Each structure stands twice: as C-alpha cells, then as structure tokens.
Amino acid sequence: MSEVFLVPICLPGQLLLLEHVSAQVSRAFAATVTVLPHRLDPELAFDSSRGQYNSTELLAQLLEETAGSEAGVLGIAGVDLFIPILTYVFGEAQLAGRAAVVSTYRLDNARYGLPANDRILLDRLDKESIHELGHTRGLVHCNQAVCVMRSSTYVEDIDLKSAQFCLACRARLAAPAASR
Amino acid sequence: MPPQQASILIVDDELSVRDSLLHWFRKDGFNVATAASATLALQALEQSPYDIILLDIKMPGMDGMELQSRVHALNPKIVVIMMTAFASVDTAVRALKQGAFDYVTKPIDPDELSHLVSRALKERRLEDENSQLKETIAELSSADFVIGESPAMHKVMEMIRQVAQTNATVMIRGESGTGKELVARTIHANSARKYFPIVPINCGALPDSLLESELFGHEKGAFTGANFRRKGRLEMADGGTLFLDEIGTITSKMQVDLLRAIETNEVMRLGGSRPVHVDFRIICATNEDLEKLVAEGRFRQDLYYRINVFSIALPALRERREDIPTLARHFMGKLAMEMDKRVSDISPEANQKLMAYDWPGNVRELANAIERAMVVSRTGIIRPEDLPFAVPEAPATATPVSDSLADMEKAHIAVVLGKTRWNITQAAELLQIDRATLYNKIKRYGLQRAEGGEAEANGSKPA
Numbered sequence: 001m002s003e004v005f006l007v008p009i010c011l012p013g014q015l016l017l018l019e020h021v022s023a024q025v026s027r028a029f030a031a032t033v034t035v036l037p038h039r040l041d042p043e044l045a046f047d048s049s050r051g052q053y054n055s056t057e058l059l060a061q062l063l064e065e066t067a068g069s070e071a072g073v074l075g076i077a078g079v080d081l082f083i084p085i086l087t088y089v090f091g092e093a094q095l096a097g098r099a100a101v102v103s104t105y106r107l108d109n110a111r112y113g114l115p116a117n118d119r120i121l122l123d124r125l126d127k128e129s130i131h132e133l134g135h136t137r138g139l140v141h142c143n144q145a146v147c148v149m150r151s152s153t154y155v156e157d158i159d160l161k162s163a164q165f166c167l168a169c170r171a172r173l174a175a176p177a178a179s180r
Numbered sequence: 181m182p183p184q185q186a187s188i189l190i191v192d193d194e195l196s197v198r199d200s201l202l203h204w205f206r207k208d209g210f211n212v213a214t215a216a217s218a219t220l221a222l223q224a225l226e227q228s229p230y231d232i233i234l235l236d237i238k239m240p241g242m243d244g245m246e247l248q249s250r251v252h253a254l255n256p257k258i259v260v261i262m263m264t265a266f267a268s269v270d271t272a273v274r275a276l277k278q279g280a281f282d283y284v285t286k287p288i289d290p291d292e293l294s295h296l297v298s299r300a301l302k303e304r305r306l307e308d309e310n311s312q313l314k315e316t317i318a319e320l321s322s323a324d325f326v327i328g329e330s331p332a333m334h335k336v337m338e339m340i341r342q343v344a345q346t347n348a349t350v351m352i353r354g355e356s357g358t359g360k361e362l363v364a365r366t367i368h369a370n371s372a373r374k375y376f377p378i379v380p381i382n383c384g385a386l387p388d389s390l391l392e393s394e395l396f397g398h399e400k401g402a403f404t405g406a407n408f409r410r411k412g413r414l415e416m417a418d419g420g421t422l423f424l425d426e427i428g429t430i431t432s433k434m435q436v437d438l439l440r441a442i443e444t445n446e447v448m449r450l451g452g453s454r455p456v457h458v459d460f461r462i463i464c465a466t467n468e469d470l471e472k473l474v475a476e477g478r479f480r481q482d483l484y485y486r487i488n489v490f491s492i493a494l495p496a497l498r499e500r501r502e503d504i505p506t507l508a509r510h511f512m513g514k515l516a517m518e519m520d521k522r523v524s525d526i527s528p529e530a531n532q533k534l535m536a537y538d539w540p541g542n543v544r545e546l547a548n549a550i551e552r553a554m555v556v557s558r559t560g561i562i563r564p565e566d567l568p569f570a571v572p573e574a575p576a577t578a579t580p581v582s583d584s585l586a587d588m589e590k591a592h593i594a595v596v597l598g599k600t601r602w603n604i605t606q607a608a609e610l611l612q613i614d615r616a617t618l619y620n621k622i623k624r625y626g627l628q629r630a631e632g633g634e635a636e637a638n639g640s641k642p643a
Contacts, residue, residue, distance in 0.1 A: 087287045095203060
C-alpha cells in the first residue's frame, strides 16, 4: 500500500486530529496519506432502532467514494459504530481488502465518566487506525500482548498494546500479499 | 487449540449476521463457514468437521433447536452456542437441557463473544484431551492383558469377560506368581469402574494394627502417632475397585470389620464417630485353602460366602506349558522396549529348556528369567545358557536295550514324556508327531507313568 485516503465521517473541526492520524499511518505503512473532503452521507448507515451507525454500510460507501483507485481508505467517524450481531465495534475493516473505518466515539474517556483526555484519545485512535488498516493488509489478530494487531474489546485493552507491529506481523506485512 | 486450527460454523438466516460474524472470526484467525439454513448446515457438517457452531434459534424451516439435537446426534463433541434475538428463559433452559454449551442474545457484546468462544474452545480441547486419555487408559489397561492360548487360560478369560461388567465380588485363587493381581486389574479395566482407581492392598504384608488403619483410615489422634486424619484404602477406592491380596491371612477381628464394610458399603475410620458411605467393588485373592480355614474355624463362614461369589482359579504355569513360548516372547518384546536392548528371538533349545522347567514361581519367575537372560545375552538371541536355572536332568532312565530303531524310539519317547511330566500335548509337540500317534506308540511300547511323573520304559536299564 503506497497510498491511503483518510475520510472524516461526522467529525467536524477535527483537522488537527486528522493530521495526527495521517502522520501515524504514514509512518506505520510507509504510505502517502491524503485527507479527502467529507462527501459521505452517514445517515444512510444510521439504524434508528439502535441509535448507531452500521460500519459495514460505511465501508461500502468508502469503497464507492474511492472507486477506481487502488489506494487504501480509512474512514474516521465521530459516531458510534456497530455490526449487526454485536452491540458495538471500535472499527471494522475488510480483511485483505481496501476499506477500513474507526470511530472516536468509544475511545474518549469522557464516555466512561472520566475527565476527557485528548492525548489518550489520540493514542487510542492511532492504534485502532493502524489495527484496522493492518486487517486490510491481510493481518489477523495477534496473540502478542503489545502488538497493535492484538484484539481489543475494551478501551483498556487498547491502552495495553503498543502502536507497533510485532516482528511476526511486520514480517507478514513485508511478505507478498498471497503468502499472508 | 490455536484459533488458526479451530473451525466455526455460523448458522443464521440473516445475511448481515452471517457476514458480520464471518468477518469478525476471520480476523481472529478461525476457519469460518456460514450456512443460511439448518439444511445447509447439515450439508456443511457432512463435508467437514467443525469445532464450534453458532446457531440461531429462530429460522424458517427446521429451527435451531431441532438442528442442535441433530448436530448432537451427529457429533456430540461439537460445541453448540445458541443465539436468539428474543431472549426467553424457557428457550434458554430448553437449549441448555438439550446440550447447548451456552446461549447468547443478539446483539452480542464483543467482549462476551470473545470470552464465549475462548471458553468453548477450552471445552472442546478438554473433550479431546478427555477422549485421548480414555483411549490411553484403554491401551494401558489392555497392554498387559492376560496372555495364553491354553484351554485353561481361555476359560479364565471367558470368566473375566463374564464377571467384569457386573459388580460381583470376585475371588481369584492361584499359586504365587500366577497373575492374580493382573487378573484383578483386567477385571477392573473392563468394568464400568475403569475410570476410577483400583486400589491394591496386600493383607499378608501388614501387621493387623497397621492393616486396620490402612483399610479404614483414621481420625487425627486415633492412636499415638496419628497426627493427621488419613483416608483408608476403602475410601480411596470410592467409585473403583479394592483388591485385597492374601485375604486368607487377616485376623478374625479384621474379618468382622471387613464383612460389615462390604455389607453396608460404609466405612468407619479409626477414632471416627460417623460412617462414610463408599462405593467400591471388592476383588480378593488367595493361594490358601480357604475352605480348610473355614472348616478349622480360622476364617469366618459368612465372610467366605460374601467374597466367594464368583471364583476364578488360575492354573499354575506347569499346568499350561503350551503357553510358555508365547509368554516368553511377550516378556522379551516388552523388556526389549523397556531395556532398549535388541534381543529378537529365543532359540528352539532355549524354548525347550523353558518348557521343561517346572516354574515353581510361575509367570513371575518366567518374567524374571527372561529379564536376566536378556541382560546376559550377547547374541541378540536367548540361548539355553542365558537362562538362570537348571532343568533337572531329564529322567534319563531310558537307555535303549538294543540299538534297534524300535528300542531307540521307545527310550527317546520315555525321556520326552519324563521331561514333560507326561503332558501328552507337549510331548507330542517336542517329538513333532500328533497326539494320536504318541498314544499309539505309548500303548505299543507299553510305557507307563511312574510315581512322580517319570516315564518308565519297561525293560530299560535304570540310569
């Protein structure tokens, strides 16, 4: 992946946040990162009975938005995401595909009755962005405690891992796509 | 089981559920497949085995409950997790009663899902381990199975088969070294109690006071030195079998206590105040004449009847000489593995020496003789000189009276009959003629069995 598009979804006034994630993604994947202007209609993915946004629908929109390109695309949403069978997700990605989406909604300490902390929020967002884009590069969950590809179901799990790939995952990333 | 090797089948009529679970589990490294209906799920199960099935309860056509019972019938090891959008205690209880591993309500909390799957995998791994261990137990318990092709041993094996599955008390009679404990273990290994212990105790090896505490256990302070509470062998055999060797040696007090324990299935520890219920089966062994002990009043008649429900008499090895070569080869093979020594055969002369010996110590002595022979053998073949015993010179009472072929034959047959103690089958084998021919020759030459089993050839010179 030499190019990644970042697409903000319901994320007004977060230019600094987008720039920060761009730099981290660029570093992690040695990729050129471009922020695309917001053109998605997230309301199409809204489920009124759950009050949440269907992340699979958002992935479809991201793919449509960037159709014709081979670049990866990462949506960064400010809304709560779900997949139909689960109560919520921090993000979703196509395994060995192009599109991924992450949400800041549940990464914010303020959601858990704690004082808001932007540094922690950015830290978590970096990790989840790299994690989901890792899936698009064919990586599955990793058992290494600090590898960014370790699965996280609680925000505290995200804090425990690093933003780096472990040696094995890094080797898989470097391998030709077919052998991953 | 690493997730990479585990496989999950997702059965749900909703495409979005199937897809989201498919992607979720793929990212966890599982082999995942989906089925949109119960019928398709059954087809998928016929094609490849799955470790875990996530199953929607409400589906058009065959519902999840019905599918679950079919899956259970097909392969009870598959871990089934039921999913439903409409939680109800009734359906949950029904699903779990039918054998489902767990039950979740859609949508599922991501954390709950990952815990559930890791617990399910653990359950599956334990199931596999359990069946492997059961196989190992079956292999181990049959490894030293009673060996022998003689009619006497066939009868013993038939009796073991008859009694193993029952709960009857068994009495095993036989000389020392005939394999009484092995028979007890074989009965245990073929009974429904095989997954519980068989606890052996040699009644003859312990003084009475110790035997009592060994069998029944004791409470702390029951006697000087009893600093801790201790379980007795009877309690340790709970669910399994207690093997009482040399039962004929126990004193009359122990006989009373043992009888009570057998009759009530309850054990009172020494110094204890309340009985403990224990589920055990008793197998006894003795090489004494219990009937004589009963007649002399040294063994209680009521206990005798209790333990003598089913009696198996083991023949002495000299009474089944035809089994000696098979047994010798068995021990050779077993010891070769244990000693990592390449001894691959027993020479015909060594076999003859083995068959001619009387084996007062029976199979145990044979096993020891083979072990010693393997230690000293330098050729990879057990030869007569490797065997640690001397066969008493065959009753060479038969020097032929003349050099005629008939006299030579008569004298030789007399020697062989002496060697085999007039065991016609063995003698015929050694002479390489059939039994009928041997009988005819015995009759023709007027050979008669002398006192002590030696052959006497009429007209022969004493040696």
